[in-house]
Amino acid sequence: MVTSERLKEDILDHLEWDQRVDASEIEVKVDQGIVELAGKVPNYCARQAAERDARAVPGVTSVKNRLEVVYSTEVPCVSDEELRSRTENLLLWTPEIDASDIQVNVDNGAVELTGTVDASWKKSRAGDLTASLSGVRFVLNALAVVPAQNVADKVLAGEIMTALKDRRHLDLDRLDMEVRTGVVTFTGVVPDEAGYLAAYRAAATTPGVREIVNRLRIE
Secondary structure (H helix, E strand, O other), X not given: OOOHHHHHHHHHHHHHHOOOOOHHHEEEEEEOOEXXXXXXXXXXXXXXXXXXXXXXXXXXXXXXXXXXXOOOOOOOOOOHHHHHHHHHHHHHOOOOOOHHHEEEEEEOOEEEEEEEEOOHHHHXXXXXXXXXXXXXXXXXXXXXXXXOOOOOHHHHHHHHHHHHHOOOOOOHHHEEEEEEOOEEEEEEEEOOHHHHHHHHHHHHOOOOOOEEEEOOEEO
């Protein structure tokens, strides 16, 4: 059993190693594997990176990300209207995403994506692209996944399990999956962050998946 203090030290080591993150501005709290990150980061990508760094530490079961994005005064201020225009253009210029059914709303740097895409991985891709823009303080990815074809739950489950068998970081005996009306729910235990992401990606890239609920615990 890894102590909370040891986990905290390991997380801080990960954050200090990551050049995208300024660990001096981040406060880490750990309670029985549950991590809370607080403080300030210079951009939204750093906020995401800090959370992923924490999740990657063995022994971490969940992460509460309360980091605030505070841009340097040297970074030119971006208005909400300009940020909305940049987001829309970036999505339109991304060939693998049909952005014709995506709406973008911005309020004080918080970007909300609504509308539809036809695959779960495209929803994630749209969110990541939005997060990369300067001026973004928060991303609410409310895109709905509407597959081009309806696939029976039994067929979906079989295809996802086939994909999971190729993931080296997973022990399928300790992982449970339920598929209901296109919604995939994972429960169980994975050994590390790589296993957590592998399960998500296997489902996200399977045609017909509408939503993924990832309740896996990292051991």
